[in-house]
Amino acid sequence: MPKTVVKVPTPLRAFAGGAAEVALEGATVGAVIRSLAEANPTLQRHLYTPEGRLRNFVTVYLNDQDIRFLEREATPVKDGDVVSIVPAVAGGSPAPPRTELRIVGKGPAKNRETFSRDDLRRYSRHLLLPEVGVAGQRKLREAKVLLVGAGGLGAPAALYLAAAGVGEIGLVDFDAVDLSNLQRQVLYTTQDVGRPKLAAAKARIEALNPGVKVVPHEVRLSSENALEVLKPYDVVVDGTDNFPTRYLVNDAAVLLHKPSVYGSIYRFEGQVSVFDAERGPCYRCIYPEPPPPDLVPSCAEAGVLGVLPGLIGLLQATETVKLILGQGESLVGRLLLYDALALTFRELKVRKNPHCVLCSSHATQKGLIDYPAFCGVPAPGATPLEEKVPHVEPEALRAELDSTEPPFLVDVREPGEWAIAHLPGAHLIPKGELPERVDELTRASKLVLYCRSGVRSAEATRLLLDLGFANVRTLHGGLNAWAERVDPSVPRY
């Protein structure tokens, strides 16, 4: 067993018996450091995350080479090698700069209009907050918020935005109230069953706050009307329940330079973020392509915990109010993940995709597209591509990766998605770059491609097979299936 010298950084020497250098046995860099950390829980805490991974801000050198450019912790060591541990030093200020919403609204005259005595009473709890005050309440009154969807997410959001005094609330929904809605859509009553949602919503909101102007848009949002519908509003709250509309709303908001407050729910989990293409990613930066339609059942098919959209819708309302007031830290660049069963909140940093077709400087999409086609609503009877190309299940792939001849793993997602999580040992070649980068792949080796849900990697597999690669497979179900069945520590997004 090779013996290496580990240089202990000054701050940790006290926990390594005071030594500046320790001689340790181990076959790899990882093994050596782990045996150092085992000596003391404080060392363990500073070197490793609670999940047992080397902390981001710990850099390890093997004889002056950063192990990230070698084989990371798997880098083998020889007798007499020197392993140095160097902390990266990081820190920062407590809060980010404030972000002011660009209010698109009425002119200065409205600004000077005073509040009635009733309104001063109604909003008194807002007025007492220094961060709101009369000036903030005016901003709310002048704001125009569009809620796409008046269902699970839109219902609680609409109620609280109306209570907060948002001056104009637009609602887009063409459904009628159904009995099964009442398990969560608290805007409606039993008597409303059968009534168009917009009529019921308008009445309910006006009863709560007659000062709010409710603008119904009883239409099915489409590429033909979306830009026109969204245009007059300052903020869009996305409470849709299907992928074509999600992409449509995102694209329209980006094209119109409006922030959209995203929320989504599935069974016991929810997600919230704010997409403002001027300052951060848009929906497409994180999810460049929709999942195959057969993989994502709606709430009607999969069920949803009734209280869940209540929380998520309220988080969306919270972000909307903050955007209007220009207060606090918004969720721009952050994807909040909520697990109702575990009652945990996780946050993923999300970045603008420098090659986003919609919102980057390399944007190619300048208008709205055919969303149902984009989301692959399949022709009746068609087999998904994933099943037509050679594929491998996550469990089988794991076994192969642990074997002595693992396949060459290629991640075909975008850099922003790679940054959220990726499989160890994988190589990132975004699908769009594959044709020009095929030389980085040896035709003889065993290739496995993966993406988030399996659609892109199936297409990329097809592409490589057509180019003459003999041994290429796609990971069936993608990273999501891997996270579900093999390694739950991989975040799903």
Add this chain to the structure above:
Amino acid sequence: MRPVSLPSSLLAQMRAHARETYPDEACGFLIGVGPDPTEPEARRILSVERAENTFDGERRRRFLIRPEELRDVERRAESTGRPVVGFYHSHPDHPARPSQFDQDHAWPWYTYVVLSVTASASSAVGAFELDADAAVFREVELRVEPESLSAPSVVEG
């Protein structure tokens, strides 16, 4: 928790750095000795060195010193018998107190100096050390010495 002493000229140097990089965060190394033979519990800062803020993102509110830079500065410093004893950074438009982010990324033993700087002035400064058991920052006494008293009593090593 060790009190820290430094000559006022070094504080002036750090403040100048913070003003120059404003509105981005400035960062750098504190080089010194500790313990001082005359005061075993204290740490003396003998020189400061600027570092490059290589944070990939908002440098107004985050800083990152590359490990290679620390490694190189440490080597040079240790060869003169004066190790890197800590780091300084500035908080543009924020108080001279460490943030949660600072705390989450701090290491024990080092002294962390935080300077508050605004567009018109740089004012407050604070020094902190991580309590290794509690993993929280404790403020330590920062003694700024006027120039005439700052002849270093250091043995060149």
